[in-house]
Amino acid sequence: MLAPTLLSAEEERTNFEPRVPGSAGWTSRPESGRSAEAWPAPEAKAKPAVSRARIMVVDDMADVQELLSDFLEEEGYTVEAFGNASDALLRLDEFRPRVILLDILMPGLSGLSVLEQIRATNPEVGIIMVTGIGDDTVARQTLALGAFDYVTKPIDFDYLKRTVETFLLMRGT
Numbered sequence: 001m002l003a004p005t006l007l008s009a010e011e012e013r014t015n016f017e018p019r020v021p022g023s024a025g026w027t028s029r030p031e032s033g034r035s036a037e038a039w040p041a042p043e044a045k046a047k048p049a050v051s052r053a054r055i056m057v058v059d060d061m062a063d064v065q066e067l068l069s070d071f072l073e074e075e076g077y078t079v080e081a082f083g084n085a086s087d088a089l090l091r092l093d094e095f096r097p098r099v100i101l102l103d104i105l106m107p108g109l110s111g112l113s114v115l116e117q118i119r120a121t122n123p124e125v126g127i128i129m130v131t132g133i134g135d136d137t138v139a140r141q142t143l144a145l146g147a148f149d150y151v152t153k154p155i156d157f158d159y160l161k162r163t164v165e166t167f168l169l170m171r172g173t
Contacts, residue, residue: 053168056097057081058088060106071157085109099126099164119146126167
């Protein structure tokens with residue numbers, strides 16, 4: 001094994017991260033004229049630790065359930081989806097989600113009443129309301145009732161991703 005290479009002041013200023021040459025993860029940069037041991041190889045981008053969280057999707061529209069579930073699973077989350085609030089509430093204690101995406105307007109139990117029930121029994125769960133309502137008044141009411149945030153349909157997936165990650169980072173999970 002080769003000894004560590006000393007860096008010039010200029011190399012240190014370029015944010016070069018010194019490692020022991022010859023170890024795994026090193027490659028060459030032909031344009032530099034350095035040997036294969038001189039430069040760290042690009043590392044695969046790892047999913048953030050928050051991606052292991054469980055998320056529950058509750059929406060009466062099957063296509064929205066599928067769309068949200070597929071997106072969140074691709075982001076690395078464990079997802080369970082439900083077409084009505086009653087089934088979701090029955091599974092809540094066993095699945096123990098960190099985040100719930102909850103539709104506001106559903107047949108049977110509305111998202112508003114479910115939000116209140118979950119807040120009363122599971123205050124640590126992050127609830128993100130999903131709405132197709134054009135008026136923000138009801139969505140803003142959900143914030144007053146304890147929802148973390150709300151997203152509107154059609155879903156802005158970048159915003160949804162940031163919202164979920166923000167909640168999880170704030171809660172340390």
